[in-house]
Amino acid sequence: MSKFALLFLLVFFGGIVAALMYSGTAAFVLYQLVYFLNPDDRWWSASIPGLRYSLIAVVLMIFVLVTRHREQAAKSPWLAQPATKWIILILGMYYFMYLHAINPVAHDKFTFDFTKTVIIIAVAYKLIHSERALHAVMWGYIAGATYLGYLATVTGRNAGDRVEGIGMADGTDANDAAITLVPAAVILMYLAWMGNFKTRVLCVLCGGLIANGLVLINSRGAFLGAATGVGIYLLYMLFSRFQKKGQRAMAILIVVGGLSGALYLTDDQFWGRMNTMQDLEDKSSGAGRMEFWWATFTMMKEHPAGLGIMGYQQISAAYIPPEVRGKVEKRAVHSSWFQLLSELGWPGPILFFFLLMSLLKVNRQAKKRLISEGRTDEYFRIVALEVALLSYMVSASFIDRFRSEILWWMILFVAAAGNVYYLQFQEHLAHRRLGKRQSPNATEMPT
Structure with missing residues (x-):
């Protein structure tokens, strides 16, 4: 196996672990790298399994979005x-x-x-x-x-x-x-x-x-x-x-x-x-x-x-x-x-x-x-x-x-x-205003 093929596999599977264990943002970073590395068209592609790497990265993005919606994704409403x-x-x-x-x-x-x-x-x-x-x-x-x-x-x-x-x-x-x-x-x-x-x-x-x-x-x-x-x-x-x-x-x-x-x-x-x-x-x-x-x-x-x-x-x-x-x-x-x-x-x-x-x-x-x-x-x-x-x-x-x-x-x-x-x-300001209306005596939180 070529060094580039090995490096790609390390990056790819490392990105999956990072997205699942650390931050969902890593799933999109992984997609970015797959886009540029474009493994299907590189000379070292014969040394790696014939997987749909880009599709896997997208599915991973959707998975972490669904599983962590309340924790992270709700901060960015479309x-x-x-x-x-x-x-x-x-x-x-x-x-x-x-x-x-x-x-x-x-x-x-x-x-x-x-x-x-x-x-x-x-x-x-x-x-x-x-x-x-x-x-x-x-x-x-x-x-x-x-x-x-x-x-x-x-x-x-x-x-x-x-x-x-x-x-x-x-x-x-x-x-x-x-x-x-x-x-x-x-x-x-x-x-x-x-x-x-x-x-x-x-x-x-x-x-x-x-x-x-x-x-x-x-x-x-x-x-x-x-x-x-x-x-x-x-x-x-x-x-x-x-x-x-x-x-x-x-x-x-x-x-x-x-x-x-x-x-x-x-x-x-x-x-x-x-x-x-x-x-x-x-x-x-x-x-x-x-x-x-x-x-x-x-x-x-x-x-x-x-x-x-x-x-x-x-x-x-x-x-x-x-x-x-x-x-x-x-x-x-x-x-x-x-x-x-x-x-x-x-x-x-x-x-x-x-x-x-x-x-x-x-x-x-x-x-x-x-x-x-x-x-x-x-x-x-x-x-x-x-x-x-x-x-x-x-x-x-x-x-x-x-x-x-x-x-x-x-x-x-x-x-x-x-x-x-x-x-x-x-x-955040809207939630604070709503909280004040519902609880007039609430202490204002710092920005």
């Missing part, structure tokens, strides 16, 4: 989170689109997959019921992303100037793998900033592998997303009104370290590919994809109800000239925003907009509460998660990944932060 109704409406729209889907076979398959993702996110939301749980799943994501970066490093560029064949079960393309790593840049900045010396060393090691993976995979969209996320978070560190000791110095150190690392890791192939974004006339460049995007509006004029999943690809040849799409008959729209528009029609982007706004509204209240209590560390944790989601959406603007698991993990993390730092606090 209906108290405003984003819940928008997620349900988006999922409901995919089922409604069975009436209009141009490719019903693909629509059926991927709607079922998206339903599974929503169920997993719903269960995980219940399990991320505390600050420690939120911290654990952030590290679970970083651990998985680090493995993907390591895999890219040891594999090397095996398809011209890119790395192929290292993705996850829901995305095997090089761009799919690269965009998965993007939010890690911001989250690692936060973890390194707030951690002790050992944590910072660990973050540097993880960050080096992840950054090298991004360089080797050579995705222009991932580069834009990572640069946007890192840039925005650095601006928060430098110019936020809420400062802690050494904050600006740490930001400057990150800039110097990041630039030094970039100069060391990047090569001519990387910069050559990034430079193609400047050529607006080159149809093979990222900018040339805008013609794919504009074709969506023409399709919507003739199919205002939407096309369903893979509907855009089905009829793209009739809307995109051969000189633009090349020899490929079925072109993807290459943007999650326009993917959503083509799949669900105009209600899709509108519902997703309200979903994002509901998350930001709750988290704005959470940040106000944290600042009023002088808890700047937790304030910047929420900011990091919001910026991580933003960085993913920037990258997803150049690839069809609306139904990807990592996007919904980022939404989950932001929603869980709003619950832990605001919704639970509001629920």
